[in-house]
Amino acid sequence: MDLQSVARDGGAFQQPVTSGLIRRICRRVLGRDAVSAVELGWGRYNTTYRVAVAGLERPVVLRFAPEPARQFASERELMRNEYATVPYLSVIAPLMPRVIAADWSHELIGRDYLVQTFLDGVPAPERLPGYPRASWTAFYRRLGEITRTVHDVRGPAFGPVANPAYATWSQAVTASLSEIAADLEGAGLDGADVRRAAALAADRHELLDEITEPRLLTGDLWTVNTMLAADAPEPTITGVFDFDRTWWGDPAADWTIRLASAKQDERVAFWEAYGPADRAPAALWRSLVYEIRHLGAVRLERHRHGDAAGVRTSYAEVAAVLAELSDPGRAL
Numbered sequence: 001m002d003l004q005s006v007a008r009d010g011g012a013f014q015q016p017v018t019s020g021l022i023r024r025i026c027r028r029v030l031g032r033d034a035v036s037a038v039e040l041g042w043g044r045y046n047t048t049y050r051v052a053v054a055g056l057e058r059p060v061v062l063r064f065a066p067e068p069a070r071q072f073a074s075e076r077e078l079m080r081n082e083y084a085t086v087p088y089l090s091v092i093a094p095l096m097p098r099v100i101a102a103d104w105s106h107e108l109i110g111r112d113y114l115v116q117t118f119l120d121g122v123p124a125p126e127r128l129p130g131y132p133r134a135s136w137t138a139f140y141r142r143l144g145e146i147t148r149t150v151h152d153v154r155g156p157a158f159g160p161v162a163n164p165a166y167a168t169w170s171q172a173v174t175a176s177l178s179e180i181a182a183d184l185e186g187a188g189l190d191g192a193d194v195r196r197a198a199a200l201a202a203d204r205h206e207l208l209d210e211i212t213e214p215r216l217l218t219g220d221l222w223t224v225n226t227m228l229a230a231d232a233p234e235p236t237i238t239g240v241f242d243f244d245r246t247w248w249g250d251p252a253a254d255w256t257i258r259l260a261s262a263k264q265d266e267r268v269a270f271w272e273a274y275g276p277a278d279r280a281p282a283a284l285w286r287s288l289v290y291e292i293r294h295l296g297a298v299r300l301e302r303h304r305h306g307d308a309a310g311v312r313t314s315y316a317e318v319a320a321v322l323a324e325l326s327d328p329g330r331a332l
Contacts, residue, residue, distance in 0.1 A: 002036040013304050014047045017064055017109065024108055025062065026053055029101040029115050037062070042123055042224060043242060044305065046079065050118060058118055060100060065112040072186075072300055074179040075245075077162065079112045080104060082244035084162035088216055091149050095240045119239035121227030128223060131235050137269035139235035140260075143226070144273030146240060147256050153216035155248035161216075169214075169249055170205035173289060174198050180296040187303055189311065193318045197292040200325055207282045208250075208289070217254040219245025252283060253290040288325040292318055 003019040016039065026034040035052040040061075042048070047064045065071075065079040083102050097116040104112050121127075128139060157165035158172035166172040177198035184191035201208060220242060227239035251257065260270040261277065271277065295318050302310035 001034050004036075004038045006039045006041045013066065013070065014044070015066070016047060017049075021109055022049065022051060022062060025103075025113065025115070026051065026060075028108070029103075030056070030060070032056065042125075044301065045075075046242075046244075061097060061114075061116045061118050063114045063116065064109070067111050072179075072183040074176065074183050074297065074300070077112070078244035079114060081160050081162040081246060082242070083114065085216075085243050085246040088153050088155070088161065088246075089150070089243060091153060092146060092240065095146070095237070096243075097239070097241055119227050119241060120229075121238035122230050124223040124226040124228050124235070124237075127228040127230070128235055133266060135234045136266040139223075139228070139237065140267045141269040141273045142235075142237050143221070143256075144260070144270035146237070147218060147221060147254070147260075147270075148274045150218050150221075151215050151251040151254070155214040155216060158214050158248050161246045161248060165248075168205070168209050169211040170201060170208035172247075172249060173208055173253070173293070174202045174205075177201060177289075177293055177296065180293065180300065183300055184296065184303075187300070189299070189303060190315070191296075193315065193322055194292060194296040196322060197289060197296075197318075197325065201289050204285070207285055210282055211250040211286075214248035215251050217247040217249055217251060218243060218256050219247060219254070221254075221256045222259050250286065250290075252278065252287060253293070255294065258291070258294055285325070288321050291321050292325070295321070 001019045001023055003022070005016040008014065019037065022037050023034045026032055030053055033054045035054050037049045037051045040048045040050055045066070049062045050059045051062050052059050063079070071077070083099065086099060089096055097119050100115040100117065102114050124139070128136065155161070157167065158169050159166045159175070166175065177194055181191035181194040181198065184194060221240060225240055225242045226237050229236040229238050247253070260267055260274070295314055299311055299314040302314065
């Protein structure tokens with residue numbers, strides 16, 4: 001079997017698998033042999049392969065989670081979280097890959113893995129730059145529609161879809177910030193600023209608990225997790241994937257909302273489809289808490305991938321938001 005892997009050093013976070021393992025999985029799951037496999041370098045967490053299988057017209061996707069010991073507590077069992085989310089994503093099912101098999105047994109390898117259908121199209125980071133920027137509004141408008149559809153899904157409790165579940169939004173947010181801080185400290189980094197944000201969130205829990213209805217957050221939906229039609233006259237989304245960081249909570253806390261708000265460029269079309277953002281004082285205060293949570297998670301990822309300069313920069317970024325969050329003059 002021909003296997004093409006992304007070149008990485010031995011200490012890289014994403015670890016490859018062998019051709020023999022891919023063949024064993026295909027025989028177990030599909031009853032067929034793998035002909036070839038190409039590692040896809042789009043993501044930075046799971047290790048993903050496009051696999052051609054004997055007797056099948058279309059390839060399948062084989063995704064491996066990191067070994068459990070390599071996972072941060074704040075990112076534990078993300079693949080299982082994605083699998084638990086699939087029933088709630090029925091509202092966008094035509095855009096999603098189908099799960100062929102999920103294996104948490106660790107019988108063949110000490111890692112969770114999923115086998116999924118392969119989505120048509122071209123990754124948006126590759127195809128979108130080929131369109132005139134004026135046409136990018138079509139992409140962001142459609143992304144706003146998809147995000148709104150997901151955010152309209154209501155859930156049973158707050159927190160990650162696969163649990164732990166929390167009765168209130170403040171409990172879920174405080175727990176997440178505390179986990180991120182603990183992960184930073186476990187990695188030998190200073191997590192005091194994130195712990196300070198957790199304390200402020202707990203102290204002003206009533207502002208967070210204005211959010212009383214858990215909604216489904218995409219967790220990571222943006223250009224890197226979308227596929228576009230290869231030859232459409234304007235950017236046309238044909239698929240979305242990697243919903244492993246889904247949450248039940250305040251839609252404003254979603255990573256997608258953070259990126260949609262980051263610049264006043266073509267992405268303003270996102271809001272035309274999604275609807276206006278809440279600009280009430282309490283919502284703006286909550287957005288600061290969410291921003292520190294995002295920055296803390298980004299710091300962990302930068303550390304994981306050896307970006308020491310990015311880690312250092314994150315402290316100034318958090319400090320600026322923390323100063324605004326804790327400003328006694330910010331009366332609500």
